[in-house]
Amino acid sequence: NKSDVVIQSNFGYKLSGTYIKNFVDTRKTVIIVHGITGSRWESMKYADIYLDLGYNVLIYDSRYHGTSGGSDITLGYFEKYDLNNCVKWVKEKTPGGIIGVHGESMGAATALLQSNMNEKTKDVSFYVVDCPFSDLPELFIDKLNDEMKNHGALVAKAVVFYSSLIALFKAGFSVYAISPIKAIYNVKTPIMFVHGADDDLIPPEMSVDLYVHKKGPKYLYIAPNAGHAQAYLKNKAEYTNKVRDFLIKIHVEDDKTDINKPVKMY
Numbered sequence: 001n002k003s004d005v006v007i008q009s010n011f012g013y014k015l016s017g018t019y020i021k022n023f024v025d026t027r028k029t030v031i032i033v034h035g036i037t038g039s040r041w042e043s044m045k046y047a048d049i050y051l052d053l054g055y056n057v058l059i060y061d062s063r064y065h066g067t068s069g070g071s072d073i074t075l076g077y078f079e080k081y082d083l084n085n086c087v088k089w090v091k092e093k094t095p096g097g098i099i100g101v102h103g104e105s106m107g108a109a110t111a112l113l114q115s116n117m118n119e120k121t122k123d124v125s126f127y128v129v130d131c132p133f134s135d136l137p138e139l140f141i142d143k144l145n146d147e148m149k150n151h152g153a154l155v156a157k158a159v160v161f162y163s164s165l166i167a168l169f170k171a172g173f174s175v176y177a178i179s180p181i182k183a184i185y186n187v188k189t190p191i192m193f194v195h196g197a198d199d200d201l202i203p204p205e206m207s208v209d210l211y212v213h214k215k216g217p218k219y220l221y222i223a224p225n226a227g228h229a230q231a232y233l234k235n236k237a238e239y240t241n242k243v244r245d246f247l248i249k250i251h252v253e254d255d256k257t258d259i260n261k262p263v264k265m266y
Contacts, residue, residue: 013069196226
């Protein structure tokens, strides 16, 4: 039972989404946020985890992706406000319900940046973030250092600084403002960090750093034999059970929930 939805951005464009109502009557909803160059349909690979646990699911195209509006990608900076509006949309649809956010890659970073905004409202009850980066300038500098081994760290830092100036001039945001590890410093909302052990795009150490830095309820799962954004695809059963364990640990679910008896959606 799905329906197309349109959610207004604060910046004049509209976000295209799809709302999937669970077969059972429920006031629990998870919002799934895709990664860069993806779309809402890429988010569907995670939907069964939550549908089987009795959640409604909202997926949407991030700005400048799919059929959503927006003139550029800002790697989480403006995307966090769009996610916040999606949270508000779910809150209006199911007042008093449980809201969760599951993000992948850039979507994971977006979720962590939005978690800082959520500290005031407490609308989101939990976050699951798969292969996030901890700090964008640090990631860029590390990648540039690998590619320019003969030029040194100063050149890499100069390139990132220049890139940030261009981003500020063209799109109105600074690369240095995109730092999930700083955003979650005072976040008390439970967060589950997931990362593929063999991720060579965003190193799994970044999720470990985020986990160590996070105060309050947290959970860490390093998925074996998985590259970037492949943790679920390579370890479906274990991944699903880890998410369920996390939700039980933070008392969003109880241990009577049987993930091995999924709700049939047909």
